[in-house]
Amino acid sequence: MAASGFVYKLIPLVRGRLRGRTSCPARIPVRAFSCTASRSQLHSVEGTGGPLAGKVDRFGGVTVNLADIGLPADISECLFSTLLQESLVQWKAEGKVAVWLRVPISLSRCAAAASTHGFTFHHATHDHAVLSLWLGEGESRLPGFATHQVGVAGAVVDESNGKVLVVQDRNKTKNAWKFPGGLSDPGENIGVTAVREVFEETGVRSEFRSLLSIRQQHNHPGAFGMSDMYIICRLSPLTYDINFCTQECLRCEWLDLAELAKTNDTTPITSRVARLLLHGLERGFGEIDLSMEELPAVYSGMFYQLYHRQLPPTSKS
Amino acid sequence: MAASGFVYKLIPLVRGRLRGRTSCPARIPVRAFSCTASRSQLHSVEGTGGPLAGKVDRFGGVTVNLADIGLPADISECLFSTLLQESLVQWKAEGKVAVWLRVPISLSRCAAAASTHGFTFHHATHDHAVLSLWLGEGESRLPGFATHQVGVAGAVVDESNGKVLVVQDRNKTKNAWKFPGGLSDPGENIGVTAVREVFEETGVRSEFRSLLSIRQQHNHPGAFGMSDMYIICRLSPLTYDINFCTQECLRCEWLDLAELAKTNDTTPITSRVARLLLHGLERGFGEIDLSMEELPAVYSGMFYQLYHRQLPPTSKS
DSSP: OOHHHHHHHHHHHHHHHHHOSTTOGGGSSSOTTOOHHHHHHHHHHHOOOOOOOOEEOTTSEEEEETTTTTOOTTOOHHHHHHHHHHHHHHHHHTTOOEEEEEEEGGGTHHHHHHHTTTOEEEEEEBTEEEEEEEOSSSSOOOOOOOOEEEEEEEEEEETTTTEEEEEEETTOSSOOEEOOEEEOOTTOOHHHHHHHHHHHHHOOOEEEEEEEEEEEESSOGGGTTSEEEEEEEEEEESOOOOOOOTTTEEEEEEEEHHHHHHOSSBOHHHHHHHHHHHHHHHHOGGGTOBEEEEEEOTTTSOEEEEEEOOOOTTSOO | OOHHHHHHHHHHHHHHHHHOSTTOGGGSSSOTTOOHHHHHHHHHHHOOOOOOOOEEOTTSEEEEETTTTTOOTTOOHHHHHHHHHHHHHHHHHTTOOEEEEEEEGGGTHHHHHHHTTTOEEEEEEBTEEEEEEEOSSSSOOOOOOOOEEEEEEEEEEETTTTEEEEEEETTOSSOOEEOOEEEOOTTOOHHHHHHHHHHHHHOOOEEEEEEEEEEEESSOGGGTTSEEEEEEEEEEESOOOOOOOTTTEEEEEEEEHHHHHHOSSBOHHHHHHHHHHHHHHHHOGGGTOBEEEEEEOTTTSOEEEEEEOOOOTTSOO
């Protein structure tokens, strides 16, 4: 069904409703969308049903973008609920397995209406929310949304003297030495985050060498209850003068790796990575590194980053 | 300000409004929350202003949970917009740097009202959305929401014969051998996902050994435009009989690692990891593994998983 057909059907309905009085949801102190009156009105005005205009995907789901189907800006929860109800009947009859609703923030009242039909938020960002409803058999097989934030720290190692760049956070109760770092921006590669955060916190410029460790932690208080992936990279310094951010850091120093590996004034992970780095200094960083390679992504023409242990030179690459 | 105080202030306002006629937003074909009339009404009834009841965090942000402050279930966009506007004036005067609104899905119309004051969706899940507005100087310093989904595949290696468990997806154009895997459920550890997905797809039970490779990819079509972290683990088989899921897989076999490493009927990453595993079979898996250790999280009493190269036995652990 074309979007224009939907608009044609809807506009006279809304105009008719606005002229009436009994169906105005704001006049009755109940949930605004419990409106059987409006539903009969809908049928009397229009006569024919038909689903909201959506796109069907290869999994048998239908996606309706409420910004694209010509809904009046002031459509009521009541009326949208009725339209959605009729669409759901038809989608179920057609064997659709799921419905996705993309709701612009200005039409958020449609999300409330949809929730009375079982829709829940799948995700929301900036100016729109996406709701979903599973219509298929058994448990929902819909994929979830992003579950992890990614934090990256950079261990900048000066190989000439065995020192590493460390900071103490300003706003922590315990003044523990740690590697500078922070959250990845959306779409930012791990190594880029490490180099950026090191520079922002310490003023030291560096370049990415390898990935050293990964920590996974759930129900993270700094991640709105979601999961946190915290990655420590090995970096090489390009500059050495410290000019640290006094908003974020209390101290910033080039510290002996051996000292960092044995002090109690640090975090367990920092201590662990310090020992890894000491081992790397002595035996070669090849012992501790996951090296990175960029490979082309088949579908997008973009590149992805792949990290793993270096293959021996005798292997085909 | 206590939530009960807010309720006291609001209820008579709403009742007064419902008795009137001109301010019913459903009656005027304009954006429902452009209602200066209602605002003057607010002042005439109440006389005193006061912010929505919220909690102040250590960063100077205020969080208002709309489910906790006694809003009437049928509060209009117009009235909420007016209340929010007055609160914003006060929060700005108090030097608050940010406002977070937690909006139950049934009160979604309040999200539309908030958007007219500059609020945007920070995230949404299941039955509520969270909106945010930066009031501080310069660019927003609010942390973002989760950016990555995590997919995990398991390479189950039978060390007795050098074979590895591989599948071909049912719904792909190219029938490439790959390791069974899928998306992590919320709160699920990497190794648990690998073992679960291998069993669901192939019927083979296995146990986690190590982490082998990590891929980071942005704007991922299967991740609603977000980023994807794809992790391959090494697993050891506990059972060997294949009973694969015909919904997901076209084929499932124990394949020679040497054959997988040289065939073209696979993906670049699978091929790469097959060569890593061959190297591990010959020289010991210690050459290719990131081993995992559980450590206690300081703040939560929970544990996190840390992956890095095994430290040599001579190091303190």
